[in-house]
Amino acid sequence: MGILEVKGVNKRFGGLQALGDVNLSVEENTVHAIIGPNGAGKSTLLNCLVGKLIPDTGSVMFDGRSVLGRTPYEINQMGISRVFQTPEIFGDLTVFENMVIPAFAKRDGAFRMHAFESVAREQDIVERAQQMLEEVNMLDKLHMHSASLSRGDKRRLEMAMCLLQEPRLLLLDEPTAGMARADTNNTIDLLKEIKQKRDITICIIEHDMHVVFSLADRITVLAQGSPLVEDSPENIRGNPKVREAYLGEAA
Amino acid sequence: MDAILLQILNGLDKGSAYALIALGLTLIFGTLGVVNFAHGALFMLGAFCAVTLQRLLSLSFETIDETKTDFLGNPLKVKTPYVEGWFGPEVGGAIIDWAVPLSILVAIPIMIGIGFAMERGLIKHFYKRPHADQILVTFGLAIVLQEVIKYFFGANPIQTPPPDALLGVVNLGSWLGLDLPYPIWRLVYFLFAIVVIGGVFSFLQFTTFGMVVRAGMADRETVGLLGIDIDRRFTIMFGLAAAVAGLAGVMYGPIVAPNYHMGMDFLVLSFVVVVVGGMGSLPGAVLAGFMLGILESFASTTWATTTLPGINQIIIYLVAIIVLLTRPRGLMGRKGVMEE
Amino acid sequence: FTNEPTGSTVTLGFNVPQSGPYADEGADELRAQQLAVEHLNGEGDGGMLNTFSSKALDGTGILGKKVTFVTGDTQTKSDAARASAKSMIEKDGAIMVNGGSSSGVAVAVQGLCQEAGIIFMAGLTHANDTTGKDRKANGFRHFFNAYMSGAALAPVLANAYGKERRAYHLTADYNWGWTQQESIQASTEALGWETVENVLTPLASTDFSSYIAPVLNSGADVLVLNHYGGNMVNSLTNAVQFGLRDKMVNGKQFEIVVPLYSELMAAGAGENIKGVLGSMNWNWQLTDEGSKAFVKSFGEKYGRPPSNSAHTCYAQVLLYADAVARAGSFAPCAVVEALEGFEFDGLGNGPTLYRAEDHQCFKDVLVVKGAENPTNEYDTLEVVEVTPRAQVEYPPNHPMFGGDEASLGECNDGA
Amino acid sequence: MLGLNSKDTMLLIVVAFLALAAPFLLNPFPTNSSLAQFNAGYPDLMQRFAIFGIFAIGFNILFGLTGYLSFGHAAFLGVGSYAAVWMFKLLSYNVIPAIILAVIVAGLFSVLIGYVSLRRSGIYFSILTLAFAQMSFALAYSVLSNPKFNLTNGETGLQVYGDDPQILHREGLPDVPHLFGWAMRDNFLELEVAGWEFTFNNGYYLCAVILLVVFYLAIRLFRSPFGLMLRAVKSNQQRLNYTGLNPKPYTLAAFIISGMYAGLAGGLLAAMDPLAGAERMQWTASGEVVLMTILGGAGTLIGPVLGAGFIKYFENIFSKINDNVLHQWFAFLPDGMEDFMVFIVHPFVGKGWHLTLGILFMLVVTFLPGGLVEGGQRIARLFRRRGKKTDTPDPEHHPKETPHVAE
Amino acid sequence: MNVKPDFSKNANMASTAPAFLSVYDMHAYYGESYIIQGISFNVHEGEILALLGRNGAGKTTTLRGIARMDAPQVTHGEIWLDHQHLHTMKSHQAAVAGIGLVPEDRSIIPGLTVEENLQLAQIVEPIGWTLDRLYDLFPRLGERRKQEGVTLSGGEQQMLAIARALARDIKVLLLDEPYEGLAPVIVDEIEKTLIHIKEQGITTVIVEQNAVRALELADRSVILDTGSIVFDGTAAEVLENAELRAEYLAI
Ligand SMILES: Nc1ncnc2c1ncn2[C@@H]1O[C@H](COP(=O)(O)OP(=O)(O)OP(=O)(O)O)[C@@H](O)[C@H]1O
Ligand SMILES: Nc1ncnc2c1ncn2[C@@H]1O[C@H](COP(=O)(O)OP(=O)(O)OP(=O)(O)O)[C@@H](O)[C@H]1O
Ligand SMILES: [Mg+2]
């Protein structure tokens, strides 16, 4: 029984069957990659996991509890964090403030009326934010307006925000897209390190096979809304069907 | 029965006024995304185009009539309009009489010009600014326009009567055996509204103009990358909207005598209509205009006001609340337009 | 007492609407008040000072102090009016406040002046409450009121249109509208008319078509428009548009009545008011000496005849100054005493009484009608009848005026 | 100090100084000079500055932080005033219960309206709040003032009558709003110094103290995690949701807090002048606070107060300048010139005060996108630049602009 | 080692082959921040230039500067395209002059369908490929032509953005990270397309984090670091120079 159990999920957009009977089981403390052609439904699947979309049929269980019908923030509070395909950050706030918010969410839950404390005086939170920024190499950008970050930096920031929450399940939708090679490698190292340090399950969507094969313990290939195969990375790399439908020369 | 039909007619008429005002507003507000608090002022300027033309046409020379006296006991100065002097009382009188319809011709270029000037001179700098700033600047502009009109024309309402030929009442129901007397000018207004609405719709529907402007609103930058000069089109759109607002005002003059603050009176209402119709939707604005007009008419009946005292005062807002709570984006709103 | 003038001047506060729909009305009031100040200071031709029955004023200001004035904008909102009046009192040291163009404002400012301890002379306020349930010791009203309109109009209406009439009232849905409607209904019913319906219309309405249309099928043959200002212009215009005036109902010609007229409204309504009956406090066409003197000096200065609210504001400035002069003191309570029960003449409207019990002026009331053939732009109304004062009088404890409970309270000299 | 960092402490001290010294600062001209017209240091206007400052600060907590533009905030102000006057009518003229009830009632009212309106965002939210406020206004103006059930006294405004119960009123207490016998409208000190007159009014100082308290609270709120969350709502609600935070209670709390600020302002208005008019709830009044906030600088701490002062100043000072005053000003000029100047200035003052205000709105927002606060910052920067110029040339401006490059 | 641009050696400014697109001493700002600090380079007609560098190096800024977008503000410098001076133009004029930019965030226009997004590109002359031809190139878009553009999957959006650039008759194609978020097979496809485009005589500037792929495709390469050019030479040179790659590209 995995920490995340997706059973028989279907999702239609008008005439389009975006997800067709998806079953997926993610084991605790593993890195599970989902790959597949563009438009296969990977992001849609992720959307169903975090409450952005509600599947037409099927069930999604996280740690034995259903996530369906819960709002995104409840799902996050259950321990699921997500990095989006196009960076979603608080553009009007500074990098530091961006980091502080998830720290509060982690510490105080979905709502707390702390209208008279001062952010600057919450030592634990401030330290936590700085420490995390250091880990992703962004401490020098602490007081920058996050909207004026370059695209790769925005991605790193969003990653850091999610990691700071120490989620039990981290969903990454193409976390290294647009990142410079050096930072991609750093990210891989960072994720590996985090995995080592604490119990975390990672579900990653990525088109960069370097990343996928460096991290994944298991890979599911999605095509046209349904899982094509699920296997270990070695086997996937060797699978001719996958090579033809997806990997091309990269394999 | 007659009473109900009559209220429907009234509602259609009110509705066409609302729809016409909202149509102009939604071009700027719903489509260009500029919160234009000066829209009411444009409507008012339209009405004052008619007032001005009427005044110009009745510019007079004075002759002294010794037989009568004025309020100070001096000999009375009799005024004769120049046009009557030039064309004779018959033709001259008729020209003055037709001042309101004539002013449509005058108002179109004037209002388009005002729209252009307003966009080029002011609004242009505010597309990328927060809505709040747009509110402040257009509100400022509205005040200035109003005060200028007040300075020249005073605060009192000024009658702009329709031509005599369109003055009376027709019985719309005579061929049905019903008694439905209805002012001719209001019918004219209704038809006029339909024509203008139809014209604007087909312009935006059957040309790519509408699509380009919508696209430009959503993402100016990208549209520029595709070689489209969006600024020019925004200016045209503004001119169009100003013309629609102005025409609504010109034709409304005979129904309600123009005064300098008539725009403000309509301003809030027209925003409500546009939003109830749904941001970015032209048909929505028109539909909401007619719907609110008719509902308001029925809420004004004695039956309604005795059942629910004060309902006539709040009906529009009540309906707006209900619509917005049941339909998140108004009647026909498009997603993503001014929802942040 | 508050703002006791110590220097060589005395300051009056003229609080009138300068923005909003009644701005023109306010401007006219202001002109008249300025003229009054000139006359008090001995400039100009003296206007009604020459015809005023009391001769306490001599053109050297008030009690030898030169009169100056400050102005303010009521915006026709009670809040703004009070703010403006307060600034006159607190900042400019005004000893009296005069003017205004709505009953709500009059009542609000009257209350303020009562508390602050200065004299308030109401401008155009027609609701019964101003000198009815909201009467105040420091407040005075020269203008007539809704009850008087009814009392003056009803007989004329009965004469002109007969006693068997069915009236339909459209009434502006706020305090003034209600009191006027109540008064007109009472006085017309007393003469045999029947009231078919009274419909309240929102103040913010501009298009009254949906209120006019039901009139057509109601069986009524008279429409009474208890509206003022823009409301009245629009409702009347709409009624005419719907052909009401050309209609025959119950075998009679359909008629429209506008109980309260003003010159500005009449100008705004244009042709539509031809032949429509209503009432007024005063009109520039009156031919008594006082009126003639006033129209002359106003007309020569501003090139136009004064409106009836201008007349009221002018008269009140003189009345106030005169009371101070007779009392020999600016102290509000002394002024109140001098004005209470004061009988005078020569300010238009014939012999007039400032009644002590409620500070309401009693004088002749005009019934007017829209001119059929105006010879110039100011000649919009013609006087049909001057209703004698006796006919419009009522006891101070009349139920429409707060009954027995209404009281002026104590006069207040302030700090 | 007081849990603020040094910059905020400075700001608070400056505001405190300005507020407490207002009777001096706002009366810079001798009473008999021709410029005395511009003095604003009389009780009523000073009270208004403070009260509308409070109103705008509260509005800014909602709008400046969350970006939710309420177009119906005047409803809370109005409700607060009505509540306060009712307390005067029923209990006594003591302002404490009146102000407390005003805040509570406005708070409850804003729970109701906020809960419903916050189900939508953007312009849809604005129109919902507008609709609620306009309904409140329409009902207060007419229906709720009918003789049978007179809650608001309609057009005239709710006021205290002699026959009101006032059950806690005792002999010896003033018959006007007071703070334990300390009448709001009285002045505790009137100074005359060589042609200058300064009035120290009880009511104003009550308002000023309350203003300082709520300003302090607003600073704390802006710097708090709660304030941060509100700014996050404005920036990216979706991200906030996926970060495990529920935006709803945050925005609702902000809405209620700002509603209570409005109620407080309404209560104070009634406490200074015990009359509550329905126009206080009209959309123009709601629009006014929007304008105040934007004009001063939305999202800044001091901006709304400046904006409120600016608009109230025009309303009360410029509207009172009439031709007579103009003639006095220009009396030193030769006659023809004098008339000409009066002719030129005339349209912009007195009954033309709106025109000036409108022009200033346009100028400020066009040239100072951040409102008056930005104007202040620019001036400050100018001074700083000038001071700095001597040390190092600004490295940021290394390449000179060349004319042939289009922007 | 620090590789400074050496114009006399690489001699592009004074090269014998006439430059087609030429950037000379460009300086650009975002507000107060000085991003592009005087860069010059040339692109010859029909070649593919790879513009490389780390996150935040200023690649996007450079492309936007060339396309004459409102931000950044180019305060100094000249940009020439085929004897026309772009630096006096607005972005729509530059577009008409022959610039086609595929922005890094794809900028699919909300509210418009796929087809409308393409039609929009064909409103102003010069018109390039027909819609049919574009759908042939990207069949996926043909299938989705009635769908709202922004609901496309990430990869589909990328295709649409490229297709939209080709719908106009452009002289220079500026690609900002075109492979980002694309399945490896699709990257292969697009690579082929780019070669095809090159054969049509269209000049291309490509910004890409997948530097090796970009360099394999490109004729020449320019490397940026914090707003300045640190290398300008042939693509082969970069591939051979391990030091350079390690220092600026981390590969
Ligand atoms: N809101 C929507 N309405 C209609 N169709 C949609 C919507 N959202 C997604 N789709 C379609 O569903 C399909 C799956 O999309 P999804 O974003 O899940 O793909 P993906 O696997 O993440 O692809 P990529 O790797 O390119 O990001 C796509 O064809 C897309 O066009
Ligand atoms: N709108 C902006 N306002 C201010 N600074 C900005 C803005 N956009 C980008 N910058 C800054 O300009 C610098 C260059 O950004 P640019 O986007 O050109 O980098 P890039 O090379 O494209 O990086 P990436 O590979 O991450 O996309 C970065 O330091 C970035 O922080
Ligand atoms: Mg995806």
Ligand SMILES: [Mg+2]
């Ligand atoms: Mg980039």
